[in-house]
Amino acid sequence: MDQPTRLYESTRNGNVLYLAFELGRKEWKLGFAAQLGQRPRLRTIRAGDLVRLEEEIGRAQQRFGLQEPRVVSCYEAGRDGFWLHRFLISQGVENVVVDSSSLEVNRRARRAKTDRLDAEALVSRLIRFTQGEKKVWSVVRVPTPEQEDGRHLSRELDVLKQEQTRHRNRLQGLLASQGIFLPIKKDFLEQLEAAVLWDGSSLGRGLWDRLRREYERLVQVQEQIRQLEAERKEAVEAATDPALQKVQQLIALKGIGLLSAWLFVREFFGWRKFNNRREIAALAGLAPMPCQSGESLDRSQGISKAGNHRLRRMIIEIAWSWLRWQPQSQLSLWFKERYGPGSRRSRRVGIVALGRKLLVALWRYLETGIVPEGAILS
Numbered sequence: 001m002d003q004p005t006r007l008y009e010s011t012r013n014g015n016v017l018y019l020a021f022e023l024g025r026k027e028w029k030l031g032f033a034a035q036l037g038q039r040p041r042l043r044t045i046r047a048g049d050l051v052r053l054e055e056e057i058g059r060a061q062q063r064f065g066l067q068e069p070r071v072v073s074c075y076e077a078g079r080d081g082f083w084l085h086r087f088l089i090s091q092g093v094e095n096v097v098v099d100s101s102s103l104e105v106n107r108r109a110r111r112a113k114t115d116r117l118d119a120e121a122l123v124s125r126l127i128r129f130t131q132g133e134k135k136v137w138s139v140v141r142v143p144t145p146e147q148e149d150g151r152h153l154s155r156e157l158d159v160l161k162q163e164q165t166r167h168r169n170r171l172q173g174l175l176a177s178q179g180i181f182l183p184i185k186k187d188f189l190e191q192l193e194a195a196v197l198w199d200g201s202s203l204g205r206g207l208w209d210r211l212r213r214e215y216e217r218l219v220q221v222q223e224q225i226r227q228l229e230a231e232r233k234e235a236v237e238a239a240t241d242p243a244l245q246k247v248q249q250l251i252a253l254k255g256i257g258l259l260s261a262w263l264f265v266r267e268f269f270g271w272r273k274f275n276n277r278r279e280i281a282a283l284a285g286l287a288p289m290p291c292q293s294g295e296s297l298d299r300s301q302g303i304s305k306a307g308n309h310r311l312r313r314m315i316i317e318i319a320w321s322w323l324r325w326q327p328q329s330q331l332s333l334w335f336k337e338r339y340g341p342g343s344r345r346s347r348r349v350g351i352v353a354l355g356r357k358l359l360v361a362l363w364r365y366l367e368t369g370i371v372p373e374g375a376i377l378s
Contacts, residue, residue, distance in 0.1 A: 018130070271363070
C-alpha cells in the first residue's frame with residue numbers, strides 16, 4: 001500500500017544553506033533553510049553586526065546538519081546599498097541583490113506583512129531561484145566600487161540643482177507675500193535694501209534677515225554647482241578611462257551635450273553590457289506594458305517606467321533636442337512622418353518612441369562606432 005503524501009513535503013537540495021536578509025535600520029531578520037518546504041530558522045541581530053552574522057551562519061549549519069555547505073543568500077535592494085553584497089562575496093557566500101518591485105505579493109486588499117513573513121517568503125523564493133526558476137524575481141546588477149563611485153558627481157549635481165530651484169522659489173514666494181517682485185541676481189541684497197512695501201514702509205527686520213540667509217544659501221549652492229561642473233569638464237577633457245572616452249564620443253554628435261553624455265555613460269552605457277535592444281528598453285523603463293485577458297480586455301498601459309528614472313527623463317529631453325539639431329537624420333524623418341501630422345498629444349506619445357529608438361542608436365554608436373543614419377557630427 002502506498003504511503004500517503006504529507007501536506008508539507010520537504011525536498012532535499014544537497015549540501016546548501018539558504019539565507020535571506022530582511023534589512024532594517026536597527027535590526028536585521030535572518031531566515032535560514034536547507035530544504036524546500038522546510039520551515040525557516042529565524043534569527044534577529046543588530047543591524048551591521050557582521051561578527052554575529054557569521055556566528056548565526058555557523059549555528060544554522062550545525063542545526064541543519066550541514067558540513068561545509070554552499071551558502072546562498074539574498075536581500076532586497078534599498079538603503080543599505082551594495083556593501084553587504086561585497087562583504088558576503090568576500091566570505092565565499094553566493095549572494096544576489098533583488099529588485100523589490102519584482103517580488104510577487106498577495107493580491108488581497110488586506111494581507112499580513114511582518115519582517116518574519118517577509119524573511120520566510122524570501123527564503124522560499126531563493127530556493128526556487130537557485131533551483132532554476134529564474135523569473136521568480138529580478139536580480140540587480142551590482143556595480144564595482146569604482147563604477148558606483150563614478151555616479152556620485154552627476155547625482156550630486158542633480159540634487160544641488162533641485163536645491164537651487166527651491167531656494168529661488170522660496171525667495172520669490174517670501175517677496176511676493178509682501179507685494180515685492182525682484183530679480184534674483186548678484187545685486188539682490190542691494191536691491192533688497194532699497195525695497196519698500198506698498199505703503200512706503202521698509203521690510204521688517206525678521207523678514208529681511210530671513211531673505212538674506214536664504215540668498216546666502218542660494219549663493220553657496222550655486223558655487224558648488226560651478227565647482228562640480230568644472231570638475232566634470234576637466235575629467236572629460238583628460239579622458240583617463242574608457243568610460244570618459246565614451247562621453248567624448250557622444251559629445252561628438254550634434255545635439256548631445258556634456259550633461260546628457262555624462263549621465264548616459266555613468267548611469268547606463270559605461271558599465272552595463274547589453275545583448276539586444278529589448279534589454280536596453282527594459283532597463284530604461286521604455287518597454288511597452290500590454291494588458292490582455294481574453295477578448296474582453298486588450299489595451300496598452302504605456303511604458304513600464306522601471307529602471308533608471310534619471311536616464312529615462314534625460315533621453316526624452318534629448319529626443320526633443322535631436323529633432324531640432326538632427327532634422328535630416330533617419331530618426332527625425334521617421335518621427336515627422338508618423339507623428340508630425342498628428343495632435344499635440346500624439347507627438348508627446350511619439351517622442352517616447354523616438355527616445356527609445358535613439359537610446360538604441362546611441363548604444364550601437366558606442367559599440368560599433370557607426371554614426372546613426374543621417375546624423376551629423378558637431
